[in-house]
Amino acid sequence: MTTIPAEYGLVLASVLFMLGLISLLIRRNIVFMLISVEIMLNAAGLAFIVAGAKWSQPDGQVMFLFILTMAAAEVSVGLALILQIYHQLKTLNSDEASKMKG
Amino acid sequence: MSKQDLLSIMPLFILTSAAILILFSISIKRNHKVIFGITIFSLLADFIFLSVVKTPVSWIVEPLFVFDGFGKFNLGLLLLTALSLAMLSYAYFEQREERKEEYYILLILATLGACTLTISKHFISLFLGLEILSVSLYSMIAYLRKRERSDEGGIKYLIIAACSSAFLLFGMALIYYVTGSMEFASIGVYLSALHELPIIMIAGFGFLIVGIGFKLGIVPFHMWTADVYEGAPLPVTSFLATVSKGGVVALLVRFYTQVNGHQHDSIVGTFTVLVIASMFVGNFLALQQQNVKRLLAYSSISHLGYILVAFIAGGQLGLEAVSFYLVAYFITTVGAFGILTYLSDKDRDAELLVDFKGLFWRRPWTATSFSAMLLSLAGIPLTAGFVGKFYIVAAGVSSSTWLLVTMLIVNSAIGLFYYIRIIAIMCEKEHIEVQTQVELTPSIYLISGFSVAVLTIALLWVGVFPDELIALIQSMLNP
Amino acid sequence: MILSGFILSFMIGGILAWMAALKNLVLARWISLITVCFNLFIVIILWVQHLQGDESQSAWILDFSLPWIPRFGIGFHLALDGLSLLMLLLTFFLGALSVLISWKEIQHQVGLYHFCLLWVLAGITGVFLAMDLFLFFFFWEVMLIPMFFLIIIWGHENSRYAAFKFFIFTQASGLLMLVAILGLYFVHANQTGTFTFDYFQLLGADIPSGAAMWLMLGFLAAFIVKLPVIPFHTWLPDAHSQAPTAGSLILAGLLLKTGAYGLLRFIVPLFRDQAVAIAPWAMAIGVFGIIYGAILAFSQTDLKRLVAYTSVSHMGFIMLGVFSFNMIATQGVVMQMITHGISTGALFILAGIIYERIHTRDITRMGGFWKSMPFLGTCGLIFAMASLGLPGLGNFVAEFLVLVGAWQATHKLTIIATIGLVAATIYSLRILQKVFYGNQSATHGLADLSFREKLVMIVLVVSLIWLGLFPQPVLNTSRPSVNVILETTASSDENGTRNPKIITIKQKRYTHE
């Protein structure tokens, strides 16, 4: 059977990462920003898996599990915060949340 | 897992169990005093354990942790800082209507994360520590839910932190991809083999630096600092400024030394640029800042710059300088924020410069100790900050990194201005009418007052007789 | 032990005064007065003993040393020689006066005031005694903070600006010195392997000339900002004019002297060849300062500002003297440090007294005060004469010695400097003209001096005349230390740069001793 070269995986991961990053930059809605961060994290996870596969070690996948867990925790806190923000600002536009500056 | 491993790792266990204990006690009955007691006790116990129990000089728990003098020193430092923060937190949260108790859990967990960082020798432990720290910080920053700014700070921190940790992870992944190992030491071995870094490696290190730079709040990842500092409750702000940064610095030092980065000009050069930028940007941002919290945030940016000067200078002296400066900086910062908490009242933090007008005549002692803190930040003799700065300059001169030393000098000259500006405002003669004291028994303030006093004394003591501390650091670093 | 006693007594006295002020203001004043006078008394005894002692003894009179920060080889090392003895005399003398003159002037936060005052004195004392470079730097910085508070809390209308300027100028230059000190430290360590900040050991270090130049510039920066030398003088007029009277007195009388002291104690012995190398520039800039300061002084209308610029002018003589490297000039510099301290301090006190009466420092609003304040007038006359270098008063001896010595080194510059005396005449007489001559402008509430003020004035006048007619004790006291300083300079012609001027001076000295 043919194996996919590791570089491809890495490229895919980086593309994914880039996508996440760009959407993070262009999105105003905080929820979407959160989602794009998740994409970036998963991209990193993918990169780990690829690397692990390259060296045929479990560590990459272990790392991926950790990342998932962390992402979950992050999202939960994030959503709670977003609720609070919505209560106060009545909007999810991140640019509105700029009371502090200077 | 050997008994030795257990003993070594015990400090982390103690913290964890403390957190769980608090969880239980909350579920039984909410009682601020008790919770507070438990927190203090556990942190204290942890510290005592650390300092009393004899463990071998350097013990490695494969593959994640290493317990050497440096780690232990920073561990102790972080624990003490967390302790003093906890003591300051009591009065602060007592007068606020939100539910206070969970705060302590978060505090302990965040401390745990920071501690993990200091002793980690592996990407996984690094990642774990970092995330424990971050996640608990998200909620700590936004802890005062009623406060709009608190939430705003929280969300900002959350998004940027997540983004940066994504960078961090991706960087790790890349490094892992190249080297096939996630352990610092073996990465170092791999690197020492080749003299020219491959591009992916550079990218990896770059992303790593992004992640770490964010946590340290050095330029150009500094922008969140001011807003978050301002938004967060004061104890949390000081936690951000001290414990979280301290842990990361310790990690950075370890990683840097183990992969011996100072061999690679690209890394050194990058750091140099970042450091110089941080010093300048931090100081200039602080120059005419009207909000003390933000001012301290900006000044912390430049102070991180100072620390990293010694870090780049490297060598034995550099390492000592970093540790010493961390101590001095922690004492000073905690003290400064402690005084802010001490002055804050029910509905708002004392953060605007006008709150300090004529403080010398209203509260001479507070003002005196606050100006001591500020002078220490400015690096004026009789204070710990001076010796710290001296140490750093010494390190820089000894390794003759003249560029950085000159920049350091220039910046401390600039920095003088805004520190003494606060002092000047405190000296101003016209008294503004003393605002009505919050309806609390002063006994609550005793704790924070006490801890501030202790910090001030420590500050001056270290400033005048730094020798004990230096001896301690040396004994820890090079046994 | 006595030496650390001086410093400690000031610190403790300051704290006591602060405490006492919570109960009773007069008590606080007395405490600080007694502290200073006690030290003055002790140091006078030391001096008398020293004068009775034979000439041949070594330059160093007392020495006190404790380990402080072994890690860096920093010791708490104080030592006293003739030069520092004189400086201490001056410090305590002016210190006592500054307590006396702020007796009535300061009514606000008396305790804190005396605390700051005494701590400034402590810092200055430390600077004059420290024989460990780190310790020196430590005290160098310590004396600034209380001074800063003195200016900003008890200063005049624009005190904040002045205080900032003062603080930042001196601090920034001080940091440069810190770097230089560390550089010297490591250079010495690399050569000998012993890490130490001790003055006497560092004297031994022979530094690669390239590095030495930079290190010297580092030291120089701190000293010439303090002195101050054009173009680093601009902090001085503001600080002097805004500070309370005692503040100006200490600034002019003592803080500037720390700069001069530094030049003598560190620049010349540590970096002989480099000092010789830059000497022409240093002298030129000093001479320029003499003229420039005089012209600016002439144009001022704020009395204290005027006096401030006169001290810019006078400090030029110090630059000129120090960098002509010979006995006469250097002795002149020592004299100048003392006499300028007294005479300029006196002028500031005068300004303060007038300010207390008419609440302005603007000389265009003064005039004809001789009529109502003849005593003050007489004193003012004498001080003005002192500052224009009238023979029979201390400053003449100082300036003449400097000029005679400088003539050995350079003719052109000395001539210009001497022309500076004319300029000095012009501004000094302007003070008298505007303040005491003419018709009485402000008649209201011009009582002549109170007993306390008279006492201060008389003490000043007497000391000036005494220094003018019997300067020899002072010169004898400083001779051994000056000898030491110059020996090192002179010995630099055997090894390294040959410098004709120094050789001639050496011959001169030996033929006459």
Add this chain to the structure above:
Amino acid sequence: MNDLLWLIPALPFLGSIILILAGTRLSKKSVPLIGVGSVGVSALITLLIGYDFISSDTPPVIKQVLWNWIDVAGFSPSIALHLDSLSLVFIFVITFIGFLIHVYSSEFMVDDDGYARFFAYLNLFVGSMLILVLADNLLLLYFGWEGVGLCSYLLIGFWYQEEKNGYAARKAFIMTRVGDTAMAIGLFMIFKTFGTLNITDIQLQAPVMWEIGATEGTIIAFLLLGGAVGKSAQLPLQTWLPDAMAGPSPVSALIHAATMVTAGVYLITRMHVVFELAPTAQFVVGVIGSVTLLIAGFSALTQYDLKRVLAYSTISQLGYMFLALGVGAWSAAIFHFMIHAFFKALLFLAAGAVIMALHHEHDMFKMGGLRKKLPVIYWTFLIGAASLAALPLITAGFFSKDQILWLAWAGEKGNVWFFLVALSGAFITAVYTFRMVFLTFFGEEKSHVTHIPGSFINIPLIILAILSTLAGFIELPHSFGHFQLFTNFLNPLLPATTLQSEIESTEWMIQVSAAALSIGGTLLAYYLYVKRPSLHAQFKSAVPQLHNFLLHGWRFDSLYDWVFVKPFVYLAAINKNDFVDWPYNALVNVASFIHRMFAFTQSGILRWYLIGVVLGAILILTLGLML
């Protein structure tokens, strides 16, 4: 007896100290007791010491070291007094005339509320002047030199309520100070050369070290000359003296006629060795003297103010002395100094009395006809004037001036130009002197006398009048008598002037011409101001510019004003707030600008920060790749 030498300067100092300290508390009686008494006693001691001095066959040199002033690396001037025949003459004049003037002042100033202050200053002056002439080293001399300068400043500005007095005083001090600066530099050079400032040593070493005309010697001589010119109000530093008349008349008499202004003469005579080694410098001395005497003489012709006439005449007479020094007629110069001290003091005191009598009227054209009203003043003034105009045979002035004329002609350093200048000067002197006399005392009365001077004013006048007649006879020219007490007295110290060969015979011609000219001048004055008073008015209207030009002392003041004063003041004014400060302020502004820029980046917008992070990442990557 000679051990009392130190008392001579010490007593006046003591007196002034007492007066300063106790001043206001003393009564009108006791003030003059101290003030006059101290000077009187030192005059007495002077007489005693002088007696010893003369009676001892070989004139001794008394040296008295009081204490060691400064001693640094061979620079060791001490406070030491040195009395020889030259300084004896000076201290005699100073103490004796000083005493008379003190006596005079005790009445003259009695109504002034600064009575004690006046005597304090006056004593201080006498003390410093004595130090000046008794000093055995140049530094101590400089001490006295500056001291008298100070006193002159104080006394010119004695009436301090008048702003202009203050300015006149300041002018005097600063201008003399300019000269002093030159002198100070001279001292530096002397010390560099000889390693000492002791006068006798210098006089001994100088001939050894330099041959005649040595550059160094010449420079030093010129520098000393600078000092002398400043103090003695010679060109180009003469303009302060006329303004100095703002002081009370006794002050003008003592300081600005008899003693201080002659300090320059003293200095040059004292250092005559140096000047003899520097012919150029000495010649310049002569030139300065002659030019000054003419310029001042012409200015004197046009003055209105009685005292200003006297001031200009003083300048002119000092010019004579300088001329004498220039031709190496040392003793002649000193002799003229002494005589001049007598009659000029007399004239000033008399003028002061007149002015007081007319209630502070200075303008001669408002006086007149005082001959009857103030007989004593009139006669004494007349005698003084005669002596100033050098009317032949009867006046001391004749003999002293004649000697200078003769030596200007016959001395080997003299020449015909010096002589002619001196001769014409004599004529001018006679004219302005008697112009003064006639305007003041003749003609009809223009303002009436308010105050008749008492005996304390009259007696000194009479004594001085006697002196300025008889004192001349101690020194008679070769042509009749050849009786040279004074010259012989000074001789060992001051060498006699060597004459050109076989010129002796012409001396009587000189005297005759001088006598003729002075008499002629007197007559001319009589014709102009008594016979045909309209004439001088016509002259005035004929050439007003010339008249004003002379009236304002050849416009030297305006010249200096343009060349020195205005530029200085302008320079000071434009730089009042110190342009060195600008760069620092600029720095501050730049800093705050940068702050605002950075603060702008802290927009508080989340995505903005994220962009920051990303940019940072890019930056780091590029850095990593580049480095």
